[in-house]
Amino acid sequence: MNADPNGIDVWEAFLDPQTDYSLPDFAAVTAETLLTAVHTATDFARAEVAAIVADDAESTFFSTTVRFESASVPMTRIASVAAAIESNHLRPELTDALAEVWELLSAAQTEILLNVDLFHRIEQVSVADLNPEDKRQQELTIDLFVRAGARLGEEERTQMATIAAELTTLENSFSRALQLDTRELAVHLSEADSLAGMNDDQIAAAANRAAERGVDGYLLPLNNFTQQLVLESLDTAQTRRHVLNNSIARGSRGGDGDTRTQVADTTALRALQANLLGYPSFSSYAVDNQTAGNPDAAADIVSSLINPAKAQLDEELGLVRDRYGLDDVAPEDVKYYLAKYRADEFGIDSDEVAKYFEFDTVLTEGVFRAATGLYGVTFAPYDGVTAWHEDVCAYEVTDVTERPLGLVLIDPYARDTKRGGAWMDQLIPASRLTGLQPVVTLSLNLAKPGHGRPTLLNPTELTTLFHEFGHVLHGLFANSTYPSTAGTAVPRDYVEFPSQLNEMWRFHPQVLPHFAKHVDTGEPMPAQLVDALIASEKFGQGFDTIEYLAAAMLDLSWHSLEAGEHITDVLSFESEVLAAAGFSPLVPPRYRSTYFGHIFASGYAAGYYSYLYSEVIAAWVSEWFESQGGLNREAGDAFREAILAPGYSVDPMSAIERFFGTRPDVAPLLRRRGLAEPVTEEDAADSVDDEQSTVDAAPTAASANDEAPKQHANHAKVEAQLREHGIDPEVRVFAEATPTAAAAAEKIGVDLGAIANSLIFSSGGDPVLIMTSGAHRVDTDYVADQLGIDSLDRADKELVREATGQVIGGVAPCGHPAPIPTYVDVTLAEHPVLWAAAGTPNSMMPLTYEQLLTITNGKEITVARDDT
Ligand SMILES: [Zn+2]
Incomplete structure (x- = not known):
């Protein structure tokens, strides 16, 4: 008899589930309750594994594979709670406990996946009578074990376990050091003059941040990526230099905030790990089970855009130099002048634009409305939830059937205890195995306005909100039996596609007029301003694309090391890689190695290319939605059922090909980014098709569809x-x-x-x-x-x-x-x-x-x- 993962008292340690959604009680989270809960969860998993191994009856899918899946559920839940707290509101007194949580979970996970007796039981399951979803679950489970090293000899398994533990420790220490250095490098300015160019709200926010830390003057905290948003406003070149220098110095100044050792050791250990598993490099291991299939396919899509993006950047910089009579542009000036040009050329006053994007109106009349128009789901505030911070708002989602579908927790504001960026998480993944409905989270880093003032979004933040909500819908619509394949549990280079797709609605004529209303007058955004805004968004794409490509290239290069290579001079390696690929020092990568949290602390190792890879699909599908008349319920419902709902319970690219009858090509992406097409259309199609080595084009799949798939x-x-x-x-x-x-x-x-x-x-x-x-x-x-x-x-x-x-x-x-x-x-x-x-x-x-x-x-x- 399989134990019921909901039946154990894993929550009782700190969570009386609140609400109908088994939402943990965040108010009860302390260092002790966290650790108690994690021990309860790992003990449960170990006991279940022991029972599976000790069972001398014949292995069946239900008695081994499904039981193994259930055994991991409490661990996954604790991990989600810990991640929500760590990333949204990391109270200092929880720091050590959280590091211990990750180490305990990782150790238990490694031990279980390297348990050969368990693996043998799972391998013995006969797949003959399984339905397609169960058969796939069986394959994915075996793959999970094989990729962890379950097929290796005893000595290698021990090495794998040691490496996994060391990597977890390194990730933790990378995060801590980076958080420390980012905090210390916040730009502290004593004179208001240095802030010239910032508006009153921004200046007030800077004064608040200084007060929060008990210092005089103004504080400009750093955002995650290299180019600080404030660089667009600051009129004083000296302040801009100060801000950019602080930003790019992160992790490389020596002392406790230095991350170079972690970068060097992590990449060396990953190369060893891949080698043990029979791969020439970590990137070949990491990309092997992704949509791209191999690192060359990933590198190809990155390389193929370098030249068109460079050409675009040269044109942008040429325009800037001409207009402002500049002989040369320094690195700290690029963003500033691009923004200035955008404002002058397109008549965009960013403060004025923001007045049309008031957060609550955008959320309810834009983001929610688009989802209602496409999928029929509706949203209503849901009171009485205690989340990790008082700023969090909960919304209950109701399906077309008028049944509750799930909960969304939205945490809009930046705070010192929150990590940078924006993200979505599945706090509770929907699955038939657990019988739980989804609870998903959406986190942003908007500046919290002064008391009684509205929260206004700039166009980037507007895009981010729509983007993250695309992930939210993917999580809410999850319709899998097993939590490990629910919703967003798809490959990294595919998961960004639903979110990037959702961005299309922000400027869509069926959506924008409903939310873009002046915060003071309620007047709709004038048509010329809408047009100018859309046109201006294409300007600067050369720069944005180049800084992204540089970071993606850096990631792939770090992870192409062979076993035995240990690069200790991190900064030299970085400059060599970037110079070799032809990137100019004028545009530093979106993340330098020493603060590249995606790849050293959050699971994107050899996966930063994913954003671009997914965007090929997103751009292509958004043109399909346009061809269906935009917000079309029929198209939305069909798309939800075939593409969003199955998550990873089907092969994602096969689902795409079955649904659309063909595979994406790269041309829509170039149009979306406003880049010139680099090659003939036929070659462009090839360069994307090549990536999709895992597409399922079995004749049966093709003939089940009315439209025959396009031949390669x-x-x-x-x-x-x-x-x-x-x-x-x-x-x-x-x-x-x-x-x-x-x-x-x-x-x-x-x-x-x-x-x-x-x-x-x-x-x-x-x-x-x-x-x-x-x-x-x-x-x-x-x-x-x-x-x-x-x-x-x-x-x-x-x-x-x-x-x-x-x-x-x-x-x-x-x-x-x-x-x-x-x-x-x-x-x-x-x-x-x-x-x-x-x-x-x-x-x-x-x-x-x-x-x-x-x-x-x-x-x-x-x-x-x-x-x-
Ligand atoms: Zn995303």
Whole structure:
């Protein structure tokens, strides 16, 4: 009999659940109750695991996999409560207890996932009679264990556990140091003159912040990212320099606030961890179960935007220099002049604009109204909730069926005890297993206005509110059986898509007129101002895109280290990476390594690219919503059911393809960012399709839909060339990528030797294709000798792409933009049927040896000395 995770008194330690939503009582949270609760939760999980292992009946899905899922529920709940407190209102007396909470949870989690007896019980479950959701849950559970190291030998498992514990400690110490340094580096100004350019409200807020800390004058606290928002207003260059210098100094000044050791040690340990699990780098491990599938696909989308964004930035800076007669712009001046230009060119007075975006009106008449228009859900204040801070407001959401759907807790204001940025969390994920309805949280960092004054949003904050609410809806609509796949529990590079999509409604003509009303007069925002605002939002996208891309590149580079590499000079590594990728020092990355909390303290390691990756989907789907007439209930309901509700209980990209009948392309993203399209439309489509190596294009899925999925352009090119040679193409597309010969052989069920790898080499920069049996490695010196050339090196991904139009892991023997000199491994002749990739990492096609020679016009060679 499975124990009921709701039945245990995990809450009793500090939570008499309040309300109908099992909402924990935050007023009762103390260091002791937190620790008691975490012990109760981990004891419960351990006892359940022991019971699963001791059960000598045959393993069933219910008795092992589901019971394991239930066993983790209390731990997840405590983690959510701890995270809510830590990020929203970290009272100093809880700091040590919270660090201990994370260490205890992480230790229990590691111990459970490395328990081989438990893993064996789970592996023995037969999937034959499971429904699709349960079957997927079974696969995801096995994957969770494998990725934690459950298949490793005893010694390696011990190493994994040690590394996991050290990484948790490093994350904690990174957060603490960063929080300390960010606080210490708040810009303290004694003279009002230095604040010239700020409006009265901003100046009053700065005086308040100083008073809160018991100092005279004014305090400008730092926001998370490099470019401080206040840089747009400050007229005094010296103050701007002071602010930017403080911002970029975070974590690199020595002392307790320095994070360089944590950065160096964390990245080195992650490389070791990945190596133990059989991956060449942490990024290949981290991206492996994401939508992108591999770090090259992630890096490709980042790289592909660098040039268009740079061109845009140059144009923006050119305009700024001309208008203000500047010879040069210093780093601290860029944001200031971009904002000034935006105001002057488009006639935007940011203080005046903010008067049309009063927080409560935006929330109820904008954000809520858009959700009602699309999905029929309604929102009403829900009294009597005690959250972590008195500023938090609760809203109950009612579904179209008029049944309560869940709760949203909104915490709008900045405070010293809150971390920077904006975020959403699933405090209680909805799931049929627990029978609980969702409680989700939305946190912002708006400046709290003086008493009796309204809270006004600038356009960035307006976007952020709509963005976070997209996550909120994803959480509220969750309709999974298992909490581990509920709502936003999807891959990082997919989770931002519903939120970025929701941003589209902020300026939408069906939404904006309802909320954009002058706070004093109630007058609607004039049409010219709306147009000017929308036009002005595209200005500055070159800068924003570049600073984002630089941070994404930095993240991928830190996580491409190999086991044994330990970069101690953090700042030099950073400048080398950025210079090598062609980023100018004029635009520092959105986060420098020493304050890159996303990747060193909050789960985005090798995942910062995700925002851009998701945005490709978001931009594409927003054009679809437009084509459906905007706020259309029918479209909204269908989208909710097919895309939002399933969470991770289905493969997200398969759901996209089933619903839309095709895959996203990158053109809508470029339009959304106002960037010029860098390449032909066809190439642009390829560059996104390439990322989606995990798309499920199984024929059954396609035929279940009225619209046939669009064929991948690379497959079409390969097939066309086969037909030219009188060969009937038989391209097979798989749900998962088969980037290596071993994976492909296993997938098709053939001998490794029958896999014909299309390997691209560089002979002094010119491509050479060597069709090699999966059973061999190419001896490059030996082959170079036979070909009479000086040397042969494995081609880098740029050369592969340029020569083949395909990506590593998916190169086909044909279908290239121009013929490539080709050599064919003679041992392939031993196999009656060969299998080669068909232009993407998730496709293969059968060929005979003769056919391979024909289509490649290849010459036979032996690729290694011992190949006899
Ligand atoms: Zn987001």
